[in-house]
Structure formats: C-alpha cells, structure tokens
Amino acid sequence: MFEATAAFIRSTFNTSAFIPLHEPCFIGNEKRYLNECIDSTFVSSVGAFVDTFETRIAEYTGAKYAIATVNGTSALHVSLLLANVQPGDEVITQPLTFIATCNAISYCNASPVFVDVDRETMGLSPRALRTFLETHCVLEDATCKNRITGNIIRACVPMHTFGHPCRMDKIKAICDAYHIVLVEDAAESLGSYYRSQHTGTFGALGAFSFNGNKIITAGGGGCIVTNDATLASKARHITTTAKIPHSWEYTHDMIGYNYRMPNINAAVLVAQLEYLDSYIENKRRLAHEYWNFFAEHDMNFVTEPEKSRSNYWLNAIVLENKQERDHFLEVTNAQGVMTRPVWTLMHKLKMFENAQCGTLENAQWFEERVVNIPSSVRL
Ligand SMILES: *Cc1c(COP(=O)(O)O)cnc(C)c1O
Secondary structure: OHHHHHHHHHHHHOOOOOEOOOOOOOOOOHHHHHHHHHHHOOOOOOOHHHHHHHHHHHHHHOOOEEEEEOOHHHHHHHHHHHOOOOOOOEEEEOOOOOHHHHHHHHHOOOEEEEOOEOOOOOOEOHHHHHHHHHHHEEEEOOEEEEOOOOOEEEEEEOEOHHHOOOOHHHHHHHHHHOOOEEEEEOOOOOOOEEOOEEOOOOOOEEEEEOOOOOOOOOOOOEEEEEOOHHHHHHHHHHOEOOEOOOOOOOOEOOOOOEOEOOHHHHHHHHHHHOOHHHHHHHHHHHHHHHHHHHHHOOOEEOOOOOOEEOOOOOEEEEOOOHHHHHHHHHHHHHOOEOOEEOOOOHHHOHHHOOOOEOOOHHHHHHHHHEEEEOOOOOO
16 A cells, blocks of 8 residues: 555656655756855855855844854754853753754753654644643743752753744743743744744744755755844854954954854855745645645645644655554655654653653654655756
8 A cells, every 4th residue: 555655756756766855956056156156265154155145044034133054053052052051951842853953952061851742733832841841840030940950941942843833922922931042943944934924033043954955955054043133143253263353363252163154055055045935835736746645545644734834844644653654664665765754752862861851742652653755846
C-alpha cells in the first residue's frame, strides 16, 4: 500500500531519479550577485548585500530591525544572550525540535526545560506551558522562579515545526504574565504567519536560518529580528566582535562573537529572497496535491493549523504507529523516495537526560509516527 505513496510522489516530482527530502533551488540572480560581490572584493562581513539583505528581511517579516548572522544557531545564541539568559538560568522549550535550539541554550550555560507540543501545531503547547508554570513556578521580584530547582526561568523558545506556526497569541500572553522573555526559533518558518503576523515577530527576538535545507539558503546563514532598537544595536555589536566603530582603531568593549554573515552569503540570499513568494506558492500547491492524495488513501497529512498560513517548508504525514512508520520508511526509501522520521526528542539525548520535563505525551506520540516526505520546490 505504501508503494502507491512512493509512486505518487515519483509522479508528482515527475522523475525516475532519486528524490531528496529538500533540495535548494537557484533559478534567479544568485550567480549575477555573486559575481558582483566577488568583483567588488567585499566578500566578507562588510558589504552592500548584507545591508540589503537585512532591509529586505525586515520588510518581509514586518520586523523593525534585522541582523544577519553566520547561521541560525548563532542567531538563537545571541537572541538568548540578549534575553538576559545567565549561567544557571532555565529556558523553556519543546522536546520536539532540532538540536540547534538546545545547543543555543547550552552555549549560554543555561538548561532547557521541556514542555509538550500541541497536537494541532506540532509546536509548543500554550496549555502545557501554563500548566507547567502554574504547577512548578512562582513570580518573585518580577522574575519567574522554578520552585523545584530554585533557578530562574528566563526565556521561552517555541519552535514553528516544519513551518507550521505555534499559537503565538496565547504563548505570548503566558510569557508576559510570568515575566519570561519570548524568543522564537523561526528557523523553519520564513514566510509563515499566525493571524496574519509573521512568525518570529511575536517575541522580543526571533531567529531564522538559511542552512542548505531551509526554504531559502546561502549554504549557511541566519538572521535575528526584533522591534526593539536597543536589542537590535546590541545584536549588531555582539555579532561583530563587540568592536567600537572607528575608521582605524581596534577597540572592543566586551567579549563578542564573530557571527556576522559574510557579504558573499548575503549576495546569494538577496537573490533567493526575490523568489521566496513563488517558492511558497509552489510548496503550497505541492501540499495541496499531497493533501488530496492522502485524504483519498485515508492517511493523515499534516496541514497548516487554524488561523495560520504556513510556508509548508517540510511536508509530513502521521502514521498509525511506530511499526507502520518503520514500514513506510523502508518502502519509500527502497524506492528512491527519501523520507525521514522526526528528530529524536531532546530529553532523550544524553546531554539533556537530567532536564526537567512536563508531561510530553504529544511529543512522544509524534516521535513514533511522524515522517517527512519530499518537499522541494518543483520546477
Ligand atoms: C535549521 C534550524 C536551526 C538553525 O540551524 P543552522 O544550521 O545553525 O542555521 C535552528 N532551529 C531549528 C528548529 C532548525 O530547524
């Protein structure tokens, strides 16, 4: 029966070759801008393409400020530092995410606390978040204290899984009530909106990724967005070695990071951004075809949550159980149609095995059943 799915995917992509999960697509001005960039000799962290890229991302997302970084992980790391995450603090996130979310928390010498995801969104559940905070936390001097560990819960990082937005209005209201800084891991959700507002712009800071598998890419790259001028200028400072701007003097006023996106990456991204909307249309058409097929075959295809418009970065289906999932993975991969299970849940990794967790029923349920299916832009 899964042979039919593999055959359908093959016909949809109209090829007899191997079908990867997600291929980058370079059909615009990438080479032209790269040539311009090389000819200008401004290939590194100062250059016109970086500035243009930042302006375009701010316009696109509706954020006031955008700060380009070397990758999504560094964007998250700096966002958490600017959220004032201190050594020993705790940061709430979901166990169903890519490791980068938790790595960034760890780089701040803070610990992740895992709260369940929603069945509807696959992202952080506002209900689970509220339950965790009501059960384990108290507000003391305008900070949220974990009564079990005695530590401060400084930030909360929801992640918009596969491009499907979390319920940000509820999550934001809860974070505000508990004085927890909201930082969005929007690495997968460029072009996704919740209640017509772009993901990544609900919290104090949001982080995007332009890694090779993301909806647009420069091989690597990232970006921080914020509406706060002070946070924006701090982000710019800390990602550029905390150098005090001066024509010839090299003075630095803190330990900074070499996290600025090179101009050569920005050149590719400026070209990629010109096609982003057409990629999203293309992906939404694919998702619609998948939806039709899986509805006919009584299989569960993951669609955008209510009040959301998703970029459908990675399509996913939810199988009946783990055995069915494994069978599906075997049949499709054997046919040269790449499919992949979702990430191992973060609290099961040895680095986080002692992390505090809420009830993680939905995350566990998804882990055993979710499979990603080919999702590239079709030319
Ligand atoms: C891709 C991704 C990141 C950032 O990855 P980089 O490779 O560092 O750009 C962060 N979080 C999630 C959920 C991601 O999918």
